[in-house]
Amino acid sequence: xxxxxxxxxxxxxxxxxxxxxxxxxxxxxxxxxxxxxxxxxxxxxxxxxxxxxxxxxxxxxxxxxxxxxxxxxxxxxxxxxxxxxxxxxxxxxxxxxxxxxxxxxxxxxxxxxxxxxxxxxxxxxxxxx
Numbered sequence: 001x002x003x004x005x006x007x008x009x010x011x012x013x014x015x016x017x018x019x020x021x022x023x024x025x026x027x028x029x030x031x032x033x034x035x036x037x038x039x040x041x042x043x044x045x046x047x048x049x050x051x052x053x054x055x056x057x058x059x060x061x062x063x064x065x066x067x068x069x070x071x072x073x074x075x076x077x078x079x080x081x082x083x084x085x086x087x088x089x090x091x092x093x094x095x096x097x098x099x100x101x102x103x104x105x106x107x108x109x110x111x112x113x114x115x116x117x118x119x120x121x122x123x124x125x126x127x128x129x
Contacts, residue, residue: 069116069117069121071117072121073118073121073122076114076117076118077118079114080111080114080118083110083111087107087108090107
């Protein structure tokens, strides 16, 4: 048997290196194509946050918008009585557990809206002499 000895020692088969890519070198010394600079990430985050804020302001209802009063004064009077009872109950619950404070605030806003509708729907009585 005629065995020829290789002229170079055996090596692991390594894949051929691919084409070189332009990458930024990180501070640790290893280049990472997925990492951007800190300033780029901050700018992207700020742009995303500002976009969300602008969309939120544009889509939210206007605070001073005119309320729609489609019911009768009798319906609003009944609703006011019910909201007042619910508000008293929510206030009692909020005294025990502060998580119910938002319920109290909700009932206060709904009551204010119903009272506004009552005032706008009832005729103004004028005194004539």
